[in-house]
Amino acid sequence: MSNKEIFKRISKFTNLAENNNKIDPVLYDKFGVKRGLRNKNGTGVLAGLTEIGNVSGYAMEDGEKIPAHGQLFYRGIDVKDIVDGFQEDERFGFEEICYLLLFGSLPTKSELEEFNEVLGENRDLPDGFTEDMILKAPSSDIMNKLARSVLATYSYDEEPDDTTINNMLRQCIQLIARFPILVAYAFQAKSHYYDDKSLYIHNTTTNLSTAENFLHMLRMDNNFTKSEAELLDLCLVLHAEHGGGNNSAFTTRVVSSSGTDTYSAIAAAIGSLKGPKHGGANNKVRQMMEDIKAHINNWEDKAEIESYLTKILRKEANDGSGLIYGMGHAIYTLSDPRAVMLKKKAHALAIEKDMMKEFRLYEIIEELAPEVFAKVKGSTKDICANVDFYSGFVYSMLQIPPELYTPIFAIARIGGWCAHRIEEFYGANRIIRPAYRSITDYRNYTKIKERA
Ligand SMILES: CC(=O)SCCNC(=O)CCNC(=O)[C@H](O)C(C)(C)COP(=O)(O)OP(=O)(O)OC[C@H]1O[C@@H](n2cnc3c(N)ncnc32)[C@H](O)[C@@H]1OP(=O)(O)O
Numbered sequence: 001m002s003n004k005e006i007f008k009r010i011s012k013f014t015n016l017a018e019n020n021n022k023i024d025p026v027l028y029d030k031f032g033v034k035r036g037l038r039n040k041n042g043t044g045v046l047a048g049l050t051e052i053g054n055v056s057g058y059a060m061e062d063g064e065k066i067p068a069h070g071q072l073f074y075r076g077i078d079v080k081d082i083v084d085g086f087q088e089d090e091r092f093g094f095e096e097i098c099y100l101l102l103f104g105s106l107p108t109k110s111e112l113e114e115f116n117e118v119l120g121e122n123r124d125l126p127d128g129f130t131e132d133m134i135l136k137a138p139s140s141d142i143m144n145k146l147a148r149s150v151l152a153t154y155s156y157d158e159e160p161d162d163t164t165i166n167n168m169l170r171q172c173i174q175l176i177a178r179f180p181i182l183v184a185y186a187f188q189a190k191s192h193y194y195d196d197k198s199l200y201i202h203n204t205t206t207n208l209s210t211a212e213n214f215l216h217m218l219r220m221d222n223n224f225t226k227s228e229a230e231l232l233d234l235c236l237v238l239h240a241e242h243g244g245g246n247n248s249a250f251t252t253r254v255v256s257s258s259g260t261d262t263y264s265a266i267a268a269a270i271g272s273l274k275g276p277k278h279g280g281a282n283n284k285v286r287q288m289m290e291d292i293k294a295h296i297n298n299w300e301d302k303a304e305i306e307s308y309l310t311k312i313l314r315k316e317a318n319d320g321s322g323l324i325y326g327m328g329h330a331i332y333t334l335s336d337p338r339a340v341m342l343k344k345k346a347h348a349l350a351i352e353k354d355m356m357k358e359f360r361l362y363e364i365i366e367e368l369a370p371e372v373f374a375k376v377k378g379s380t381k382d383i384c385a386n387v388d389f390y391s392g393f394v395y396s397m398l399q400i401p402p403e404l405y406t407p408i409f410a411i412a413r414i415g416g417w418c419a420h421r422i423e424e425f426y427g428a429n430r431i432i433r434p435a436y437r438s439i440t441d442y443r444n445y446t447k448i449k450e451r452a
């Protein structure tokens with residue numbers, strides 16, 4: 001049966017499902033339910049303690065939220081300082097960040113060298129995995145393929161369910177090391193089987209950084225420049241972690257808290273990150289920008305852009321979601337420090353690649369979106385460009401195809417997820433089980449012959 005035929009067959013059930021799953025928004029207030037686990041002022045409900053990441057986007061004064069410029073800390077250290085540190089030394093930063101997130105402090109030179117060696121040694125996939133799990137079962141969606149590959153790894157692991165720290169750490173290190181390979185191979189399989197392109201399966205390397213290795217595996221001729229690898233490395237560093245409350249880290253923590261295996265928890269986190277309101281927004285920004293470009297005559301005409309953004313917010317344009325992708329954040333108000341850094345990179349690259357007209361359009365949208373949002377939604381909520389707004393623009397200048405934008409986010413965020421899994425498992429050690437209030441009346445069971 002085709003989907004079209006099934007839709008026709010189940011249309012009655014669709015109506016039932018739609019009409020019987022509505023919760024009146026007024027009831028959330030009535031019962032004091034924190035919808036989306038948010039307090040009335042938009043701040044998150046305190047759900048746990050963490051030492052891994054800290055996101056700061058506002059100050060609180062007398063219970064009032066005071067907007068502020070954003071800051072991000074990994075294990076207490078400002079990400080800006082971390083970036084300055086490794087860039088000044090002309091080193092790659094991502095592996096150092098994984099070390100910091102997992103083990104709590106910055107590595108010494110020799111500790112970092114040893115960790116890099118361990119990552120390099122763990123890049124290989126199990127025997128037959130590429131052929132049986134990736135090439136024989138490609139997917140049009142790389143995030144879907146990545147999640148399936150992570151789950152499939154379970155059956156290649158001799159100790160998949162052993163949750164002792166040593167074994168869990170081994171699994172985490174292997175996942176951090178293997179994510180770029182899984183993504184690169186999934187992409188090559190997709191390009192070949194879905195897009196009719198030639199198939200390139202490059203062997204992995206042990207001595208390159210994560211960013212270099214990924215570009216090596218991705219490019220047909222294995223070639224990349226040092227500055228390209230450094231830029232990708234920066235993107236990985238900026239995407240590696242965002243506190244315990246972001247949707248995919250929280251997913252990792254919720255699933256881990258049941259005591260389940262590493263692969264189940266990480267596959268769930270990948271599913272979360274794929275969502276268009278989370279990591280999937282980077283590709284959505286690209287699609288939105290294509291749509292805006294196709295519908296606007298003059299890319300510098302602010303009035304024309306404003307009117308199109310209004311239509312987007314009113315669900316009359318783009319994908320009908322009503323969202324301006326890449327804008328807004330649960331914590332940041334005036335700025336997301338990662339978006340600020342990525343914008344600088346995007347600007348420099350736009351000059352180099354003669355793409356200033358496009359960059360300017362991004363900039364105008366970034367400038368106008370908060371005003372239009374306030375006007376159309378009648379909201380006092382501060383919204384700013386988030387990490388997903390400029391990242392795709394940067395990736396496009398590295399000739400990275402759009403279907404890899406969110407998977408690259410996953411290649412970075414696996415570092416944070418692993419740290420949160422370990423902290424949840426050994427630090428919190430309680431099954432996460434909040435309450436849901438039932439708002440339905442009790443009813444008697446009716447025998448089938450008596451039902452209308
Ligand atoms: C890596 C990351 O995950 S960064 C975020 C990536 N996501 C995006 O860029 C998608 C666009 N942005 C959004 O959807 C939101 O800003 C989020 C989900 C990121 C954060 O949302 P929150 O700050 O929690 O806002 P919340 O969900 O409370 O929304 C309040 C209202 O503002 C609206 N809103 C928030 N951001 C936007 C936006 N960018 N465009 C349109 N409306 C928005 C919501 O739809 C909601 O409207 P409603 O009351 O009519 O339903």
Ligand SMILES: O=C([O-])CC(=O)C(=O)O
Pocket residue numbers: 055241242245246247278330331386387
């Ligand atoms: O923190 C959040 O809600 C979203 C997130 O993961 C990020 O911005 O990197």
